[in-house]
Amino acid sequence: MSHGAIVRPPMEPPTDPEPAEATPEFEAANKRLDRRRGLLLALPSWAFLTLFFAVPLLIVVVYSFATRNRFGGTDLSGWNIEGYRELGQEFVRNLVLRSLWLAIITTVICLVVAYPFAYFLATRSPAVRNLMLVFVMIPFWSNFLVRNYAWRVLLGNDGPVSQATEAAGLGETTILFTQSAVVLGLVYGFLPFMILPLYAAIERMDWSLVEASRDLGATGWQTFRQVSFPLSLPGVIAGSILVFVPSFGAYVTPQILGGGKDPMLGTYIVAQFLEARNWPEGAAASTVLMAVMLGATLVYFRTGGRTL
Amino acid sequence: MSRPAQLRRGPKWLLGANATLVYLFFYAPIALLVLYSFSDDNLVGRWGGFTLDWYRAFGQNDEVQGALSVSIRVAILSTLISVVLGTMAALSLERYRFRGSRIFDALLYLPIIVPDVTMAVMMLLFFTQFLNVLDAVFGIQMTKGFTTVTLSHIAFSISFVSIVVRARLAGMSADLEEAAQDLYASRWQAFRFVTLPLITPGVVGGALLALTLSLDDVVITQFVSGPGSTTLPVYVFGLIRRGVSPLINAVSVIMLAISIVLVVASLVVQRARGGEPA
Numbered sequence: 001m002s003h004g005a006i007v008r009p010p011m012e013p014p015t016d017p018e019p020a021e022a023t024p025e026f027e028a029a030n031k032r033l034d035r036r037r038g039l040l041l042a043l044p045s046w047a048f049l050t051l052f053f054a055v056p057l058l059i060v061v062v063y064s065f066a067t068r069n070r071f072g073g074t075d076l077s078g079w080n081i082e083g084y085r086e087l088g089q090e091f092v093r094n095l096v097l098r099s100l101w102l103a104i105i106t107t108v109i110c111l112v113v114a115y116p117f118a119y120f121l122a123t124r125s126p127a128v129r130n131l132m133l134v135f136v137m138i139p140f141w142s143n144f145l146v147r148n149y150a151w152r153v154l155l156g157n158d159g160p161v162s163q164a165t166e167a168a169g170l171g172e173t174t175i176l177f178t179q180s181a182v183v184l185g186l187v188y189g190f191l192p193f194m195i196l197p198l199y200a201a202i203e204r205m206d207w208s209l210v211e212a213s214r215d216l217g218a219t220g221w222q223t224f225r226q227v228s229f230p231l232s233l234p235g236v237i238a239g240s241i242l243v244f245v246p247s248f249g250a251y252v253t254p255q256i257l258g259g260g261k262d263p264m265l266g267t268y269i270v271a272q273f274l275e276a277r278n279w280p281e282g283a284a285a286s287t288v289l290m291a292v293m294l295g296a297t298l299v300y301f302r303t304g305g306r307t308l
Numbered sequence: 309m310s311r312p313a314q315l316r317r318g319p320k321w322l323l324g325a326n327a328t329l330v331y332l333f334f335y336a337p338i339a340l341l342v343l344y345s346f347s348d349d350n351l352v353g354r355w356g357g358f359t360l361d362w363y364r365a366f367g368q369n370d371e372v373q374g375a376l377s378v379s380i381r382v383a384i385l386s387t388l389i390s391v392v393l394g395t396m397a398a399l400s401l402e403r404y405r406f407r408g409s410r411i412f413d414a415l416l417y418l419p420i421i422v423p424d425v426t427m428a429v430m431m432l433l434f435f436t437q438f439l440n441v442l443d444a445v446f447g448i449q450m451t452k453g454f455t456t457v458t459l460s461h462i463a464f465s466i467s468f469v470s471i472v473v474r475a476r477l478a479g480m481s482a483d484l485e486e487a488a489q490d491l492y493a494s495r496w497q498a499f500r501f502v503t504l505p506l507i508t509p510g511v512v513g514g515a516l517l518a519l520t521l522s523l524d525d526v527v528i529t530q531f532v533s534g535p536g537s538t539t540l541p542v543y544v545f546g547l548i549r550r551g552v553s554p555l556i557n558a559v560s561v562i563m564l565a566i567s568i569v570l571v572v573a574s575l576v577v578q579r580a581r582g583g584e585p586a
Contacts, residue, residue, distance in 0.1 A: 037495070038404025042412050045393040045466050049415050052463040056434035057418075060426075063433050117330045120323040132327075134575055139334050141517065141574075142567040143524045145541050146560040149548055150337040153344060156552060159353030160340055188333070195330075220319065249423030251527055256548055266425040273432060273531070286429040290422065297421055 057290070063283035072277035083284030092268065092285075099265040102179060103247035106186040110194040110243045111236065113187075118198035118235070122205075133199070140192035148185050148256045155181055155257070177259035185253040190246060194239035201235025202228075237303045241296045249289050265289060338564065345557040352552045362558035372559060375543040382454065382529075382539060383522035386461035391515045393462070394469025395507070401470075402477040403485075419467045428531040431460045435532055452534035460532050461522045468521060469514035472578065476510025509580045516574035520567050 067078040086092060121132055139147065154161050155176040162173040175181045205228065213223040229236075251266030260267060265285065272282030345363075349356030366372055400406070401413055419427065435456045442448040484506070488498040504511075526541040533542060540563060547556050 034404055035406045038400045038406035038409065041396045041400035041404065042406065042409070045397040045470070046412050046415070048393060049419070049463065049466065052434070052459055053419055053430070054415060056430035059433045059437060060430050113326070113330060116323050116326045120327045130579075134572070135331060135334070137575055138568055138571055141520055141571040143541075143560075143564050145524065145526050145545060145548075146341075146564045146567075147338070149544075149552075149556065149560050150341040152548065152552060153341055153352050153557065154337055156353050158351065188337070191330070191334075245421065246423055249425050251425045252545070255545075260549075266423070269425050269429060270527075273429065279433070282429060283433065286426050289426050293421060293423060293426070297417075 060283050060286050060290070063279055064287045066280045066283070068278050068280050074279040083280040084288075086281050087284060087288065095263055095268055096265055098179075098262060099248055099250075102183055102186070102264065103244050103250075105183055106190065106247045107194075107240050107244045109183070109187050110191050111240060114191060114194035114198050114239065115232075115236075118195050118202050121195075121199050122202040136192050136195050136199075140196065144189055145252055145256075147189060148253055151181070151185050151188060152176070152256050155184075176257065177261055179258065179262055181257040182250075182254050182262075182264070185257040186247045186250060189253060190243045193242040193246070197238035197242065198232065198235040201232045201238070205231045234303055238300055241300050245293050245296050248292060341557060341564070342561050345554070345561040347554070347557075350554065352554055352557055362554045363562075365555050366558045366562065369555070371543065372540070372555075375538050375540040378454070378457075378537055379523055379539040379541070382458050382461060383519050386458045386465055386522050387515050387518040389458075390462045390465035390469050390518050391511060394466045394514060394518075395473050395511055397466065398470040398473035398477055398510075399503075402474050403482065416467050416470055419464045420471070424525075424527040427460075427464065428528045431456070431463070431528060432531040452532055453537040456532040456534075457529055457537055457539065460528050461525065464525075464528070465518040465521055468517050469511075472514035472517060472574075473507055473510040476507045476513075476578070480506055509577050513574045513578035516570045516577065520570040520574070523563070523570075524567055 062076070063074065064083045065079045065081065067075045067080060067082075069075050087096070121129055121136075124132065153159060155173065156162075157176075165171065165173045175184070209227055209231065210223055213227045214220075218226070249266045249269075250264055251270055254260065254262070254264045254267050258264075258267075263271070266289075269282050269285045269289070272278045272285065276282075344353060344355070346358050346360070347355050348359035348361065397412075397416060401409060401416075422430075435452055439450050439452070439456075442450055484502050485498050488502045489495070493501070524541060525539075526545050529539050530542045530545070533539065540559070544556060544559055544563070547553070
């Protein structure tokens with residue numbers, strides 16, 4: 001049956017354990033055991049995430065086709081696409097377009113600011129670079145709510161920003177509770193999400209190609225346009241997705257810095273659950289947001305993105 | 309890889325200036341918030357002399373203290389569980405081949421990229437049904453509260469822990485574990501005495517991140533908490549929506565300080581003995 005039996009005479013007494021271990025049967029058994037051990041290790045978190053993540057994800061999709069009853073509850077019957085149709089209302093359409101627009105502006109600003117920053121970071125000595133990186137990681141991981149709140153204090157009436165612009169003869173600053181304040185808050189919140197993948201891409205770049213381009217007489221700008229930038233493109237795409245997706249679904253920032261005046265998609269979704277009690281509609285909007293997120297993620301992995 | 313090409317002076321100067329501005333942008337608002345939390349003025353953004361009154365008010369406010377205690381309990385419990393699950397997941401994906409590992413890998417990535425609001429909706433709808441099922445099938449009466457908040461936090465923390473531990477495992481060859489087994493250590497002994505000590509920086513780093521994420525979460529918690537299980541960020545978010553106050557300044561600074569200490573500790577631990585932080 002297996003090749004081991006043919007290669008070694010069956011009657012030969014085992015003199016040494018070593019050769020026995022090298023037989024294909026042993027290897028195959030080992031591999032099977034290995035596979036089972038791997039699965040066993042994965043099982044607890046797999047089961048947990050299936051129950052508390054994958055199933056909830058499906059439930060949202062199911063709810064998006066359910067019916068809202070007269071008491072503000074949801075009947076899981078009379079399946080319909082009303083939730084999705086309501087997304088086409090002018091009010092909702094405007095809100096989705098506004099979220100899209102603000103997310104795009106945020107992404108572009110982050111890219112323009114983060115690219116030269118990441119380039120600078122990648123060209124420092126390792127010691128300096130590590131230190132600088134730590135100071136990007138701190139805002140990356142630390143309390144998002146508080147960091148938004150800080151801007152609320154700064155931009156408030158007679159707050160320090162307003163005082164500064166007045167002292168400079170520019171008049172009062174009154175951007176709190178406007179879309180500009182929301183974009184500012186989003187850029188502040190998500191800039192590290194752009195810097196880190198860009199830095200990873202630029203740092204990994206093969207600098208000899210840049211040198212070759214310069215040696216062949218290309219100007220700095222030409223080299224950037226045709227060599228460095230294309231080489232760093234995976235970082236540009238990864239960073240843009242990591243900024244765009246949370247900006248598009250933002251909820252905390254428009255609440256705190258936009259004053260809930262110009263609702264964004266995230267605000268709208270939350271309101272459907274906590275205020276309007278129109279769960280099918282909220283679920284439909286969430287499903288759309290998830291679809292955008294999944295689409296963006298597929299693009300991310302297609303272009304070879306791997307890091308967070 | 310060769311050294312980066314030298315830039316001409318002009319762009320070099322601009323890059324340095326840009327970097328300085330970025331750091332200023334990151335840290336100036338935080339610094340000012342800290343400053344104003346010590347300001348003796350009822351308006352939040354005005355300096356009126358030094359005071360510790362707002363921190364004293366923080367210590368004496370029962371609602372804030374209650375919320376803080378819920379936050380800490382949820383964070384510790386969810387971290388303990390997600391560290392065990394996340395580390396096992398990391399080991400399985402980095403050290404073994406098994407059927408469905410790619411699907412598992414994808415499932416492990418999803419909680420990281422799903423927007424907060426979506427995850428919040430998912431957990432709300434799920435628990436609404438789940439608690440009904442518990443009641444109907446097992447007769448267990450449960451409402452949204454401490455348990456649902458903790459379970460939700462575990463659901464997003466597992467992924468972050470596993471990413472950090474995987475980064476550690478990936479940077480470490482399997483040779484030592486194999487050597488231990490060649491020397492007749494059992495799988496468990498090899499893990500306990502070789503692998504575990506080596507990945508400890510990753511595990512601790514991941515645990516500190518899980519603590520931070522749990523202590524910071526607002527949106528998801530807001531959807532799955534019930535009366536009596538309000539966490540500090542949810543409570544503060546509610547206050548902020550009603551208006552700013554010097555008390556919020558002080559509470560914010562404390563929350564920020566906790567999260568920065570945990571993040572710095574996590575980064576330092578992960579870097580211990582030459583690991584690359586995730």
